[in-house]
Amino acid sequence: MNKKAILVTGGTGFIGSHACVELINAGYDVVVVDNLVNSHEKSLDRVKQITGKRPLFFNADVCDEKALDAVFSANEIGSVIHFAGLKAVGESVAKPLEYFQNNLDASMTLCKVMRKHNVKNLVFSSSATVYSGDNEMPLTEQSRTGNCTNPYGWTKYMGEQIFKALCVADPELSIVLLRYFNPVGAHESGLIGEDPQGIPNNLIPYVYQFAIGRSDHLTVFGDH
Numbered sequence: 001m002n003k004k005a006i007l008v009t010g011g012t013g014f015i016g017s018h019a020c021v022e023l024i025n026a027g028y029d030v031v032v033v034d035n036l037v038n039s040h041e042k043s044l045d046r047v048k049q050i051t052g053k054r055p056l057f058f059n060a061d062v063c064d065e066k067a068l069d070a071v072f073s074a075n076e077i078g079s080v081i082h083f084a085g086l087k088a089v090g091e092s093v094a095k096p097l098e099y100f101q102n103n104l105d106a107s108m109t110l111c112k113v114m115r116k117h118n119v120k121n122l123v124f125s126s127s128a129t130v131y132s133g134d135n136e137m138p139l140t141e142q143s144r145t146g147n148c149t150n151p152y153g154w155t156k157y158m159g160e161q162i163f164k165a166l167c168v169a170d171p172e173l174s175i176v177l178l179r180y181f182n183p184v185g186a187h188e189s190g191l192i193g194e195d196p197q198g199i200p201n202n203l204i205p206y207v208y209q210f211a212i213g214r215s216d217h218l219t220v221f222g223d224h
Contacts, residue, residue: 004078005029012039016083030055046191062106072117079121092152103155123176129153
């Protein structure tokens with residue numbers, strides 16, 4: 001077993017819970033911080049069913065510096081995977097202030113606490129929305145970024161700029177910017193998948209809810 005644990009922010013969510021499974025299966029100790037605003041703690045019980053081990057869980061907001069500092073003080077953290085954040089494109093258009101404040105504050109607070117505890121390794125869950133819409137397809141890591149089309153995308157783009165600036169200031173930092181489109185699917189066991197709190201903000205959770213009988217109809221817009 002590795003000496004230092006990996007902290008997964010947003011670890012009870014769709015992508016975070018799958019990451020926990022893979023990390024535990026790879027032999028890592030995992031610590032999860034999540035405020036459960038759009039997820040369920042029971043996902044970690046499902047992680048235990050799959051792996052035989054439940055991640056250590058702290059119900060806390062990554063924007064809460066005092067709470068996050070307590071997590072780092074109580075655990076020997078060696079690396080961080082940062083999934084926590086508001087993530088719905090449409091909602092970000094309706095609530096831009098909440099998205100900028102939450103997503104950027106979470107990233108900056110996390111980095112501040114990491115610096116205090118001398119943690120130098122971070123994977124940031126960014127997004128393909130950081131790529132400019134005038135790029136040629138397919139996109140590559142060399143495609144142009146910026147000129148984002150919604151506040152959510154701008155929070156990810158601005159987050160990347162923060163992390164790049166920190167790496168210039170501290171060459172010992174190792175930060176990976178993980179950009180991807182909307183992930184779909186579930187673990188092969190069927191025990192964990194996408195199950196947001198409240199009304200879903202994209203199509204796939206609606207499909208899941210209809211398939212299991214939680215919803216009595218499925219509306220698909222369009223005429224093709």
